[in-house]
Amino acid sequence: MDAALNLAAGEPVEDIEIHLLLEALYRRYHYDFRHYARASIKRRLRQARTQLGFVSLSALQDALLRDEAVVTRLLDYLTVQVSEMFRDPGYFRAIREKVVPHLRTYPSLKIWIAGCSGGEELYSFAILLHEEGLLDRTLLYATDINPAALEIAQSGVYALDRIAAFTQNHQRSGGKSSLSDYYATAYGRAVFDKRLRDKVVFSDHSLVTDAVFAECQFVSCRNVMIYFDRPLQDRAIGLFRDSLSRRGFLGLGSKETLRFSEHANAFTEFVREEKIYQRREA
Amino acid sequence: MTVARAQAVVIGASAGAVQALSHILPQLPASYPLPVLVVVHVPAAPSGLVALFSAKCAIRVREPEDKEPIVPGTVYFAPPSYHMLVESDRSIALSMDEPVLFSRPSIDILFESAADSYGAGLVGVVLTGANEDGAAGAAMVAAAGGTVLVQDPQHAFATAMPRAARERCPAAQTLPLNTIADYLVRLGAI
Numbered sequence: 001m002d003a004a005l006n007l008a009a010g011e012p013v014e015d016i017e018i019h020l021l022l023e024a025l026y027r028r029y030h031y032d033f034r035h036y037a038r039a040s041i042k043r044r045l046r047q048a049r050t051q052l053g054f055v056s057l058s059a060l061q062d063a064l065l066r067d068e069a070v071v072t073r074l075l076d077y078l079t080v081q082v083s084e085m086f087r088d089p090g091y092f093r094a095i096r097e098k099v100v101p102h103l104r105t106y107p108s109l110k111i112w113i114a115g116c117s118g119g120e121e122l123y124s125f126a127i128l129l130h131e132e133g134l135l136d137r138t139l140l141y142a143t144d145i146n147p148a149a150l151e152i153a154q155s156g157v158y159a160l161d162r163i164a165a166f167t168q169n170h171q172r173s174g175g176k177s178s179l180s181d182y183y184a185t186a187y188g189r190a191v192f193d194k195r196l197r198d199k200v201v202f203s204d205h206s207l208v209t210d211a212v213f214a215e216c217q218f219v220s221c222r223n224v225m226i227y228f229d230r231p232l233q234d235r236a237i238g239l240f241r242d243s244l245s246r247r248g249f250l251g252l253g254s255k256e257t258l259r260f261s262e263h264a265n266a267f268t269e270f271v272r273e274e275k276i277y278q279r280r281e282a
Numbered sequence: 283m284t285v286a287r288a289q290a291v292v293i294g295a296s297a298g299a300v301q302a303l304s305h306i307l308p309q310l311p312a313s314y315p316l317p318v319l320v321v322v323h324v325p326a327a328p329s330g331l332v333a334l335f336s337a338k339c340a341i342r343v344r345e346p347e348d349k350e351p352i353v354p355g356t357v358y359f360a361p362p363s364y365h366m367l368v369e370s371d372r373s374i375a376l377s378m379d380e381p382v383l384f385s386r387p388s389i390d391i392l393f394e395s396a397a398d399s400y401g402a403g404l405v406g407v408v409l410t411g412a413n414e415d416g417a418a419g420a421a422m423v424a425a426a427g428g429t430v431l432v433q434d435p436q437h438a439f440a441t442a443m444p445r446a447a448r449e450r451c452p453a454a455q456t457l458p459l460n461t462i463a464d465y466l467v468r469l470g471a472i
Contacts, residue, residue, distance in 0.1 A: 037375045039367035039395040044379070082378055226348045226376045233349070255361050255376050257347045 017057035018042060024061050029071055031145070032208045033078055035232035041078070048077035072148075079146040081117035083223070084162065085179075086124045086169035088254050091222075093174045094274040099249055100132050103217060109138040110216040112243060114207060114236075115224030116142040119153025120166075123182075124173075125220065126196040131176040135199070141214060143205035154202050156183075156192035163190050207236040212243045219243060223253035230260065237263045244279040251276050288429075288469045289403030290352070290368075291316055292396045294389030294419070296323040296411025298439025300331075302459060303409070304338065307357060309463040312340040314470045318357045319374075319396065321366060321387045323411070331359045348376045360387035367395035383415045393419025402427030405469065407462060408454070409433045411443025417450035430454040431462055 018041070026032045033041060045057060052073060054060040064070040086092050103109055111129075113122045122142045129135040144150050158166075163179070170179045183190040205213070207224070219240045225233045240250050241263055250267060252275040258264045267277040295302055299322045310318070318341070322331060329345075335357065336343045342356045352358070352372045360366035365377040365387050375395075382388035393406050393416065406423035408416040410433055420430045432454045435441040448454050457465065 037367075037369065037377075039369050039375045039398070040377045040379065042398065043367075043391065043394065080379065082380055223378050226378070230349060253348075255345075255347050255364055257349075259347070260349045 014042070014057065017061070018045060021045065021057050021061040021064075024065055025071070025074075028065055029068075030209070031071070031075065031078075032206065035208065035229045036078075036227050037229050040227055044077045044080075048074055051077075075146055076148065079117075079144075079149065081115070081149070081223070083117055083120040084169065085120045085127075085166035086173045086175075087120065087222075088274075089169050089172035089174075091173075091251065091254070091274045091276070092124060092128055093172075094271040094276055095251070096128060096132065096174050098271055099218070099276065100134070102247075102249075103134060104132075106217055107137065109134060109218075110141070110214055111138060111218045111220070112141045112143070112214070112216045114143055114205075114219060114221035114240070116144050116153050116202075117146070117149045118158075119156060120158075121220060121222065122153060122200065123156065123192050123196060124170075126200070127170070127175075127177075127179070127182055128173070130196070135196075138199060140200045141203065141205075141216070142200055143203050145204065145206045145208075147204065150202050150204065154197070156194070156197060158190050158192075160185060160188050160190055207239060208232060212239055214243065215245050216243050216248060217245055218249045218251070220251040222251060223256070225256060226253065233260075234262050237261050241266045241279060246279065246281055248279045249276060250279065287403060288316060288405050290396060290400050291318045291405045291407065291466060291469075292393055292423075293318065293320045293407040293409065294322075294393065294411070294416040294443075295320070295409035296385075296389075296413060296415065296440065296443055298410035299323070300334070301410075301439060302433065303335070305459045306407075306463045306466065307335055307341065307343075308338045309467055310339065310341045310357075310470070311467070312342075313355065314341050314467075315354050316470055317352045317354055318466075319352075319360075319366065319368070319392060320357060321360045321389045321392045323385050323387070323413075323415070324362055329359070329362045335359075346374045346376075348374065350374045360392065362387075365391045367391060368399040369395075370399050372399065383413055385413070385415050389416035390419035394422050397422045397426040397428060400426075400428065404428035405431065405466070407431045407433075407466075408444055408447040409459075409462075410438040410440045412440040413443055414446040416443055417446040420447040420451040420454060424451050424453040431465060432456050433462065434458045 270278040435444040
């Protein structure tokens with residue numbers, strides 16, 4: 001790394017470059033990463049700089065201001081998410097055993113998978129809801145800011161070598177059927193059943209800049225907000241609060257918490273160890 | 283030689299980690315004034331490290347949540363399947379970015395972000411392990427003016443990781459395991 005850059009007095013050059021690059025990305029293309037957790041974004045930008053072949057982040061910024069193709073490639077570094085179906089099986093088991101009895105009491109359901117990335121979480125929910133007999137009365141919103149990720153989610157196609165892990169997770173989550181009931185294989189890939197996404201609205205939505213669009217009974221947003229700084233986390237959690245119906249549910253990642261949020265008081269812990277919260281009555 | 287006052291310790295360990303850390307962490311007193319951030323390569327699923335070391339240690343041992351403020355006198359183990367980073371406001375940031383050198387958590391990622399944040403106030407320790415994780419991170423700790431300690435490979439359970447760290451970071455001091463514990467305890471007494 002360019003240690004010499006850090007020897008100058010004042011703010012390290014690289015920190016200035018990061019600030020300017022994120023500002024440029026926002027002003028030119030309206031992708032707003034300005035309040036992303038800085039430590040992770042710095043690492044990703046360093047990687048993008050090296051792998052896209054620029055000598056500095058300023059050079060990368062120069063290119064992206066003038067060439068939309070560079071932005072598309074940069075987005076792949078900035079929004080990369082790694083997930084798997086039924087990730088953290090205990091989370092889905094808790095939904096099945098403790099949340100579904102509440103969801104059954106509604107004649108129709110809306111569920112928002114915020115930051116759905118390649119759709120693994122979405123299909124996990126769709127399968128769980130199908131197994132519990134609730135899919136027919138549910139509308140799912142799957143949102144992300146990365147158009148390429150949304151396309152993958154919409155296609156429901158995953159590499160076959162990932163299916164073993166998905167299957168194991170599904171069983172450990174209390175799955176009532178065989179995961180293989182839900183996909184067909186072809187050309188080394190698994191294609192998930194189109195019926196799972198008949199009632200899914202895929203949409204470009206940003207937790208940074210966009211507003212509430214529906215009233216939901218459940219919002220699942222796991223391992224997305226770890227990439228946000230505290231003020232942006234508060235914005236997102238405020239959005240979730242305003243999106244949830246009275247006593248609606250919010251599911252977070254296993255190492256995420258509302259403890260440090262200004263909206264902590266708007267929720268109660270519903271399944272503490274699985275990070276499932278419930279919106280308090282106003 | 284002027285040494286900046288130490289503000290934090292980061293430790294990376296892989297194969298043989300539990301045994302090596304058992305020589306270090308229990309020696310730290312309950313009043314140890316620095317935070318200690320540790321990455322151990324463990325398989326996904328609950329690691330059991332917090333329970334194991336809480337029982338052996340006087341110092342507080344935790345697996346942190348995202349955005350948790352870093353406080354002195356605490357050992358933080360990176361949660362399984364998450365990278366653990368340090369933010370400039372001295373809080374913990376977790377990430378699920380791809381594994382680095384097949385590892386998540388990654389020692390390099392912790393060391394790199396901690397070096398950015400603590401600069402010359404950081405002490406990095408590379409212990410036993412059978413891969414090269416930690417070498418690039420150790421070099422960045424040194425480049426930021428911090429101190430790097432490497433377990434003497436001759437006595438390490440697995441030699442590759444301390445050897446790689448020494449190669450990438452010539453400024454590193456090589457120390458036997460029990461001396462590393464002494465060094466960290468003395469740092470805390472300054």
